Amino acid sequence: MSMKVNPPVLSNDKTYERYKQELLAWCEITNLEKGKQGIAVALSLPEQEKLRIRERVFDELTTDQLKAENGLTVLITILDKHLGKDELVDSLEKYEDFEDFKWKETQSITEYISDFDSKYSKIVKKNMTLLPEILAFKLLKCANISKDERMLVLTGMNYERKDTLYEQAKVSLKKFKGSASGGKDSLENSSDFKLEPTFLAEN
Incomplete structure (x- = not known):
């Protein structure tokens, strides 16, 4: 069953681990087609923060990569690299x-x-x-x-x-x-x- 739900928000009061968990849960219920999920999540990332994670994502990934069927998976790999812990x-x-x-x-x-x-x-x-x-x-x-x-x-x-x-x-x-x-x-x-x-x- 799919639902119209906005992707979770990455904020200072939420660990990346929790954000990623919420993001994977969102993937299970969203009715947004896979080719748009990567872009939607990338655009939901914060701009005004120390790591400037949205800027980093768009510097490292092209629009074509984000809108591919595996766009969200590729995006999560980038997020893991910058925000994930060993x-x-x-x-x-x-x-x-x-x-x-x-x-x-x-x-x-x-x-x-x-x-x-x-x-x-x-x-x-x-x-x-x-x-x-x-x-x-x-x-x-x-x-x-x-x-x-x-x-x-x-x-x-x-x-x-x-x-x-x-x-x-x-x-x-x-x-x-x-x-x-x-x-x-x-x-x-x-x-x-x-x-x-x-x-x-x-x-």
């Missing part, structure tokens, strides 16, 4: 962004989990994955919760079901650390949940 460097940056991520005081626990998921999804796309139990424990560690809070969150998780442990951790963390609507309640200040020394000793 695959290894990009993978390292995404891994470090995930590895260094921790909960911030300005975030609700729901926002923290959402950001954690987003950063993990980016490294999964680079073929880097963690076992569910490792991912669950990292989620708790990076949440900057106290030992008592962590022990209480663990009571809501079943370690025998390792394949779903990460999903369990998210549900339990939301339950005990903050509401799903974005509350920032701390267990340390909650009168509803108290861990007694005997409970900790037994668990």
Whole structure:
């Protein structure tokens, strides 16, 4: 099914990787014939920016190249050359962004989990994955919760079901650390949940 949709816009607040992803999605739904897609996208590129990417495109490609059946593919190759990152460097940056991520005081626990998921999804796309139990424990560690809070969150998780442990951790963390609507309640200040020394000793 095709639709009349303008090509995505490349802007300063959008990474090239995201722009390219949107561009490929646009190709799947546009009703614009292939011979016009390259030119349409080239003309949608910004002019007033440091790299002057539209100028570079028209300097390196002819109109005939852009209006060919593979015009958009050729254009993307040029964009990759000027805007794309080295695959290894990009993978390292995404891994470090995930590895260094921790909960911030300005975030609700729901926002923290959402950001954690987003950063993990980016490294999964680079073929880097963690076992569910490792991912669950990292989620708790990076949440900057106290030992008592962590022990209480663990009571809501079943370690025998390792394949779903990460999903369990998210549900339990939301339950005990903050509401799903974005509350920032701390267990340390909650009168509803108290861990007694005997409970900790037994668990």
